[in-house]
Structures are given as C-alpha cells and as structure tokens.
Amino acid sequence: MFELRRLRLLHELSLRGTLAAVAEALSYSPSTISQQLAQLEKDAGVALLIADGRRVRLTDAGILLAAHAARALELEERIRAELESLQPGIAPVRVAVLQTAAHALLPAALSLLAEREPGLRVEIAEVPPEEGLFELSARGFDLVIAEQYPGHTRAHRAGLERDVLGSDPIRLALPPADSARSLADLRDRAWVMEPAGTAARQWAVQQCRAAGFEPDVRFEIADLTAAVRLIAAGRAVGVLPDLVWTDIDPPVRLVDLPGQPVREIFSAARASSASRVGIRAVRAALRDAFAARPV
Incomplete structure (x- = not known):
C-alpha cells in the first residue's frame, strides 16, 4: 500500500522541482525527503527518480504516480471536509492575501467572523498573488485573495475554483x-x-x-x-x-x-476543500466586507 505522506512528497517534488525546495516548504531535512522517496520507490516497485546533474527529476513512472498522488490528496481533502461538516469544531483556515486586500478587507472580514464563527482560527500571511496561487495548489494555504488585471488573465490552475469579490x-x-x-x-x-x-x-x-x-x-x-x-x-x-x-x-x-x-479581486480555494465549513465562512465574510467597504 502507498502511504499518503510519501505520495505528498512526490507531488510536492513534481510542483517545486528540487528536493531542497520540498524540504524548505514542508520543514523537513533534504535527507528525510530522500529517504521517504526511496521508500516510496520500493513500495511502487519501479524507479520514480533519476539523477540529473546535482538534481533529480521524475521518471515516466514518477510523473504518472505524482498525478495519481494529486488525485489521492484531493480525495483526502474531500473526505476531511465531509467529516468536518458532521462534527463540532472548525479546522483552522490559512489565508494568503495581497497587500491592498489585507488593509482594506481583512479587519472588517475578521470582525464578521468573530461574530459568526467565534471558534474559527484564521491564519493570515501577506503573499504576492503569484506565489499565493502556487502555494495554494501545493497545499501551503487553504485560501488565497488575489487580483486579475484587465487584459492580463491569470492561468487557471487545475483543481482551483475562484469566487469574485468585486471590481x-x-x-x-x-x-x-x-x-x-x-x-x-x-x-x-x-x-x-x-x-x-x-x-x-x-x-x-x-x-x-x-x-x-x-x-x-x-x-x-x-x-x-x-x-x-x-x-x-x-x-x-x-x-x-x-x-x-x-x-x-x-x-x-x-x-x-x-x-x-478596474482589476478583479477574487478568492481562490482548492475544489477539494472549498466545501469546508471554515473556508465557506471566510469567503462569505470577505464578500460582505468588500460589499460594505466605503466607496
């Protein structure tokens, strides 16, 4: 059987490109990453990585398994979202936000959340949209507040869904x-x-x-x-x-x-976790804060 934790490491490597980048993102040592991926190769029975100078790259089998790993991680998130809806308590929501939204929307949105979901923990990081959307795909954040400029459409990353807040x-x-x-x-x-x-x-x-x-x-x-x-x-x-x-x-x-x-302000979440109680609550508060802001 494949261990989900090891599958996530392979998925992260497919996104970030280097063992060092995966280690930094997940707060592991590079040697730990290498050991876990070596065990995953044994579990798979085929070579997943190949040396490429000082780096490694995925083999065809590694690329295939990384794609399956992404789907397994999505399924796990959907399961957790459904379980969360049936039990008391709300999991924390990690939000990446661009600077102007941090100043203009967060204070009002957090005040609304304090009234509506007092037990919800919201963790905020000010992150450029380009980085935030990447880290959302990589599961570094649960929600991203980003912008899109007229005539400069952002790439639609697979597995992400957007909710427009306004112009x-x-x-x-x-x-x-x-x-x-x-x-x-x-x-x-x-x-x-x-x-x-x-x-x-x-x-x-x-x-x-x-x-x-x-x-x-x-x-x-x-x-x-x-x-x-x-x-x-x-x-x-x-x-x-x-x-x-x-x-x-x-x-x-x-x-x-x-x-x-005008630029479009939107929130983005992974489709596999968008139904989580906490994420839906944060998105609703952001929409209401945007609508209520002074014009």
Missing part, C-alpha cells in the same frame, strides 16, 4: 501639484511600480507603452503605502488601485485612465 478601479496617482492630465503627459517622469514579474507591473508597463512611451521605472516597491509616500512627496508617479484609499483621504492627485479600467 477595484485603477487610476493614475500624481503629486498634488502635478498638472498632468493623461498618461502621455508622464513620458518624462520617474515612475514607481511593483516588482518585475507581477501582474500589476506588467499591466502598468503596457498602459505606458500603449500611450507611446517606455516608463522610467526608477522605484521598484512592493509596498504600496511606500509608493504613495513617494508620489505624495513629488518624487514619482504611478498607477494605483482604489482599495489603497480605504479609510484614508488620498494625499495624491488621482486622474482617471482611458476606459476607466
């Missing part, structure tokens, strides 16, 4: 005394943008290119509160979502972009 307008943010009226007026300005590789950065750069110029990205900052301060101080311009201004008056001048674009 968040995106506008130009300029220093208070700046008289610019459009993107084209900002071709010679210093820009602050989120790090390269993020959806926010890709979208912002594309807007500038559509306006006929390549932005001078002088400041690369993931913390949008720091970006706001740079803009308010007159050191840069940028594009920012309106969730940044929840409960505060913008200290910058906001200018609408052509077409008044």
Whole structure:
C-alpha cells in the first residue's frame, strides 16, 4: 500500500522541482525527503527518480504516480471536509492575501467572523498573488485573495475554483501639484511600480507603452503605502488601485485612465476543500466586507 505522506512528497517534488525546495516548504531535512522517496520507490516497485546533474527529476513512472498522488490528496481533502461538516469544531483556515486586500478587507472580514464563527482560527500571511496561487495548489494555504488585471488573465490552475469579490478601479496617482492630465503627459517622469514579474507591473508597463512611451521605472516597491509616500512627496508617479484609499483621504492627485479600467479581486480555494465549513465562512465574510467597504 502507498502511504499518503510519501505520495505528498512526490507531488510536492513534481510542483517545486528540487528536493531542497520540498524540504524548505514542508520543514523537513533534504535527507528525510530522500529517504521517504526511496521508500516510496520500493513500495511502487519501479524507479520514480533519476539523477540529473546535482538534481533529480521524475521518471515516466514518477510523473504518472505524482498525478495519481494529486488525485489521492484531493480525495483526502474531500473526505476531511465531509467529516468536518458532521462534527463540532472548525479546522483552522490559512489565508494568503495581497497587500491592498489585507488593509482594506481583512479587519472588517475578521470582525464578521468573530461574530459568526467565534471558534474559527484564521491564519493570515501577506503573499504576492503569484506565489499565493502556487502555494495554494501545493497545499501551503487553504485560501488565497488575489487580483486579475484587465487584459492580463491569470492561468487557471487545475483543481482551483475562484469566487469574485468585486471590481477595484485603477487610476493614475500624481503629486498634488502635478498638472498632468493623461498618461502621455508622464513620458518624462520617474515612475514607481511593483516588482518585475507581477501582474500589476506588467499591466502598468503596457498602459505606458500603449500611450507611446517606455516608463522610467526608477522605484521598484512592493509596498504600496511606500509608493504613495513617494508620489505624495513629488518624487514619482504611478498607477494605483482604489482599495489603497480605504479609510484614508488620498494625499495624491488621482486622474482617471482611458476606459476607466478596474482589476478583479477574487478568492481562490482548492475544489477539494472549498466545501469546508471554515473556508465557506471566510469567503462569505470577505464578500460582505468588500460589499460594505466605503466607496
């Protein structure tokens, strides 16, 4: 018989690519991972891994068994979700959240949960959406709050389902005394943008290119509160979502972009665990918090 714990290690290796990455993600030593996978090979009766320089890669049999491992893990989650619905107590929910949602939605959502499900433990980590969605697939989180920019569709990972919370307008943010009226007026300005590789950065750069110029990205900052301060101080311009201004008056001048674009805010969960009592409660609280936020 295959042991589910060892199957998970193989599944993790298929996602993360290296034994070291699996060990770090699961807080095991690389030697422990190697020993457990060696035992899994004995259980399977075929070679699952092959040396590739200093790394290992999956054999055809390893790829096949990793796919079955993913289905076994999904089935285990579905069983746990059904059992949880029949017994008192709610398992903790681990949530990865992007920064603006952490500021704008979490306080209200957690207050709602304290009233509705006082026994529910919610664990929060601020994680970029790209990383959060990967870790959701890898079972590092139970729920992810992420965003999707117009014209930049995120890949739909197998086994994940999305729940749209709502739309968040995106506008130009300029220093208070700046008289610019459009993107084209900002071709010679210093820009602050989120790090390269993020959806926010890709979208912002594309807007500038559509306006006929390549932005001078002088400041690369993931913390949008720091970006706001740079803009308010007159050191840069940028594009920012309106969730940044929840409960505060913008200290910058906001200018609408052509077409008044919005980004979509959504939560994502594994389909195999989406029916869990705690996950459904957190999602409902997030929807209500988004709907009740000041506009």
